Amino acid sequence: MEAVARGDARTKRLVRRLRRGEIAVIVHENLDTPAADALVAIRPAAVVNGSNSLTGEYPCRGAQIVVAAGIPLLDEVGPDILSKLREGETLSLRGDTLCRGREVLARGSLLTEQGIATRLAEAVARIGDQLVSFAQNTLQYVQQEGPLAFSGGELPHLDLNLRDRHVVVVTRGEGSLRDLQAISSYIKDVRPVLVGVDGGADLLLESGFRPDLIIGDADSASDAALRCGAEIVVHAYPNGRAPGAARVAELGLPWKQLTMQGTSEDAALVLAHESGVDLIVLVGGHRTALDFLTKGRAGMSSTFLTRLRVGDKLVDAKGVSKLYQGPLGWRYLATLTAAGLACAAAVVALKPYVGDFLHIAVARFILFLGDLWRGLLG
Numbered sequence: 001m002e003a004v005a006r007g008d009a010r011t012k013r014l015v016r017r018l019r020r021g022e023i024a025v026i027v028h029e030n031l032d033t034p035a036a037d038a039l040v041a042i043r044p045a046a047v048v049n050g051s052n053s054l055t056g057e058y059p060c061r062g063a064q065i066v067v068a069a070g071i072p073l074l075d076e077v078g079p080d081i082l083s084k085l086r087e088g089e090t091l092s093l094r095g096d097t098l099c100r101g102r103e104v105l106a107r108g109s110l111l112t113e114q115g116i117a118t119r120l121a122e123a124v125a126r127i128g129d130q131l132v133s134f135a136q137n138t139l140q141y142v143q144q145e146g147p148l149a150f151s152g153g154e155l156p157h158l159d160l161n162l163r164d165r166h167v168v169v170v171t172r173g174e175g176s177l178r179d180l181q182a183i184s185s186y187i188k189d190v191r192p193v194l195v196g197v198d199g200g201a202d203l204l205l206e207s208g209f210r211p212d213l214i215i216g217d218a219d220s221a222s223d224a225a226l227r228c229g230a231e232i233v234v235h236a237y238p239n240g241r242a243p244g245a246a247r248v249a250e251l252g253l254p255w256k257q258l259t260m261q262g263t264s265e266d267a268a269l270v271l272a273h274e275s276g277v278d279l280i281v282l283v284g285g286h287r288t289a290l291d292f293l294t295k296g297r298a299g300m301s302s303t304f305l306t307r308l309r310v311g312d313k314l315v316d317a318k319g320v321s322k323l324y325q326g327p328l329g330w331r332y333l334a335t336l337t338a339a340g341l342a343c344a345a346a347v348v349a350l351k352p353y354v355g356d357f358l359h360i361a362v363a364r365f366i367l368f369l370g371d372l373w374r375g376l377l378g
Contacts, residue, residue: 001072002092002220003045007085011035012172012199012220018042021093027051027079031062033174034284040065046072046093050081054116059123062291063114074098077106097143114120155274156256157230160212167193167200168317169282170200170211172220176284179317180207183281186320192281200284201225215271216264218244233257233271235264266306273310278309283317 007025015038024039027183053075054065062160076094077098084105085091092099096110140216154305166200168187170180178356180203187194187209196204198216214221215233224249226232230254236242248255258267270282307314 001045001094002090005048005085006083006087009082010219012038015039015042016220016222018044021045023048023093025050025081025085027082028053030055030057030060031066032154033061033065034172034176036062037064037170037174040071040149043069044071048074048077048081048093048098048106050077050079053111054119054123056119056123056126059120061120063111064113064120067111067113067116074108075113076109077108081106122304130204133142140286141304142162154259155271156258158213158233158256158275160193160243162193162272162277164276164278166190167195167272167277169195169197169265169272169280170198170203171197171265171268171282171284172203173284176200176203177207179283180204183283183317183320184208184363186281192279193277194207195268195272196221196225196230197264201230202229203284205317215258215268216244221334223251228251231256235260235267235269262306269306269310269314273313275317277313281317281320282312282314317324 002366003021003023004019005023005025006014006018009027011026011031012035014024014026015035018039020043023046024042024044025048028035029051029055031049047351053066053073056180063073063075072093073151074093074096074139087218089100091105092101096107097104097251098106098108124220146214168183170176180356184207186192190342193205194204194211195212195213195215198203198214198218199220201211201214202279205225205228209246210228211225211230213233214226214236216235220224232248232253232375234242234244234248234255234257236245236257236259236263245255245257260267260270269282301356
């Protein structure tokens with residue numbers, strides 16, 4: 001196999017410029033489902049990973065998604081692969097070897113569905129140990145950084161008024177697009193404030209909605225999303241690092257800053273909660289124990305604590321799609337009316353005297369309307 005190769009240390013940055021039929025070169029330990037879905041949607045010729053796509057610490061299914069889609073996945077070729085790669089050059093994949101012409105760039109392990117299934121089964125068997133580690137790490141986090149996580153930092157003054165409104169926070173997580181489409185009628189009827197967390201802004205645009213607010217590191221949102229007219233809040237960390245500030249400034253866009261511990265998803269939830277919203281609907285966020293584990297222990301404790309902080313207002317999109325039915329559509333009403341008329345016609349056909357009764361009733365109603373009209377005129 002021979003194709004143009006493109007690489008990036010951040011998979012979500014790479015998918016913005018990767019094209020169908022090219023070789024994706026990444027360095028992504030424990031390839032997660034959203035990243036794998038983004039890669040598969042582009043249909044690269046192959047994926048080459050400098051790290052281990054499935055360490056077995058937890059049942060991360062990204063590698064399974066890529067291989068099941070018929071895309072070769074060459075794993076663990078070494079983290080220095082990006083330094084060897086020249087963007088846009090043509091490389092060839094020969095079995096477990098990545099080559100530039102006759103030069104061998106790297107060797108790795110070509111993953112198979114059977115091998116991945118075995119590793120996933122082993123990871124599932126160890127899930128209990130990971131949950132214990134999660135609990136211990138969360139307690140340690142509460143002791144060391146809990147007050148900072150719950151203080152939320154100084155909130156920016158938004159142009160948007162969120163008080164007493166519904167807010168939909170969209171992240172690019174597993175099943176995000178499907179969940180967003182499932183609550184489309186809720187969005188159209190209720191008209192909540194739409195918040196895109198980094199790449200979640202592009203999901204909103206893909207679904208036909210324009211985000212009102214974009215918050216995050218600005219590393220996975222497209223230029224088109226950032227320029228769509230939404231208010232932009234850059235997530236900064238307590239150490240002063242604000243990864244998205246430079247990019248937003250380069251685009252010449254106005255932005256505000258929110259400094260707080262945790263992920264950009266956490267920042268979006270805290271900002272909505274502290275702005276006095278009535279309800280927060282989360283699309284694509286972390287919900288289950290496995291979701292928290294797949295974040296890695298460095299980030300999952302802050303996310304867990306954020307859920308405790310905003311829990312009285314937080315609803316998952318799946319719950320909204322089940323509970324909110326919205327008004328009856330005109331097609332439904334038209335079908336119901338047609339069915340009623342058909343039943344009436346059948347009754348008239350089977351019972352002639354019913355037809356006579358209906359004719360008399362209609363005639364009397366017309367006479368009543370005539371008398372009423374003459375009374376109004378006279």
